[in-house]
Amino acid sequence: MNISSARPPVPSDDPRWKLVAAAMRRHGHGADALIETLHAVQDAFGYLDDDSLRFVAGSLHAPYSLVYGVATFYQHFTLRPPGKHACVVCMGTACYIKGAQGLVDAVEKRLGIEAGRTTPDGKVSLLTARCLGSCGMAPAAVLDGAMHGKIKTGALIAEVEEWLKHDS
Ligand code: FES
Numbered sequence: 001m002n003i004s005s006a007r008p009p010v011p012s013d014d015p016r017w018k019l020v021a022a023a024m025r026r027h028g029h030g031a032d033a034l035i036e037t038l039h040a041v042q043d044a045f046g047y048l049d050d051d052s053l054r055f056v057a058g059s060l061h062a063p064y065s066l067v068y069g070v071a072t073f074y075q076h077f078t079l080r081p082p083g084k085h086a087c088v089v090c091m092g093t094a095c096y097i098k099g100a101q102g103l104v105d106a107v108e109k110r111l112g113i114e115a116g117r118t119t120p121d122g123k124v125s126l127l128t129a130r131c132l133g134s135c136g137m138a139p140a141a142v143l144d145g146a147m148h149g150k151i152k153t154g155a156l157i158a159e160v161e162e163w164l165k166h167d168s
Contacts, residue, residue, distance in 0.1 A: 008058035011051040015133040016044040029060055034070055038077060046088035046127035046142070047078040081125030083118040085144050085163045087156070092131035094138040099153075103139060104128065106153045110160055124163055 007029070010017035023040030027033035037060065041052045048071050057067040071077045089095075089103050104115050107126050111119050118125040132140045137149025143159050 008055055011055050019044045019131060019133045024059060034060055034062060034067065035074075038067075038071055042077060043130035044133065046086070046129045047081050047125075049080045078116075078127070081118065081127060082122060083125030084123050085160075086125045086127060086142075087160060088127045088129050088132070088142040089115070089156075090130075090132040090134075090138070090140045090142075091128045092135065092138075094131075094135035095140055098138040100139045103141060103151065103153055103156055106157055107160060110157055124160065 010021065020037070020040050024033065024037055027036040027040075034056070037056050038048060041056060042048055045052065053067050053071055054064060056062075057064040060067075071079060087107055089100055089107070091100050091104070104126070108114055111124055111126060113119055113126060115126050115128050129142075132142060132147065134140045134147060134149055137147075139151060140147060140149050141151050141156060142148070143156075148155070148159075
């Protein structure tokens with residue numbers, strides 16, 4: 001391998017990076033695959049954070065400024081959930097079949113916001129992802145970065161209640 005083709009290691013051992021890597025292989029690692037790759041990261045994680053943007057830039061050999069510029073230009077992309085806490089519910093096929101819509105509906109109702117939004121007090125962001133890479137654990141959600149498989153509505157709402165209770 002020569003230096004110019006070296007790619008950075010994935011930011012963590014989170015299984016969702018495998019989904020991103022697969023998308024990169026599908027779209028190629030050229031700079032023209034940038035938007036598709038950013039979509040893949042957001043689909044997997046629900047948003048784009050700085051580590052993700054730097055990883056994408058390094059993988060595609062694109063300047064960080066370009067990656068950041070594209071991510072901020074398109075309204076579709078979300079940079080870091082603005083809420084103090086983040087609830088990302090997987091809406092991929094496996095999770096959908098196992099009732100993910102009910103999870104989203106319940107959190108939307110409890111928080112009074114739609115998916116993709118943050119509560120007005122900035123406490124909680126509710127996001128969705130297309131697949132979290134843990135389909136065998138459907139329905140899955142990531143709560144403040146921690147994966148929760150086979151999660152039930154009651155348990156999910158209980159987590160959200162904890163956030164609301166301790167940050168008041
Ligand atoms: S569809 Fe939800 S983890 Fe894959």
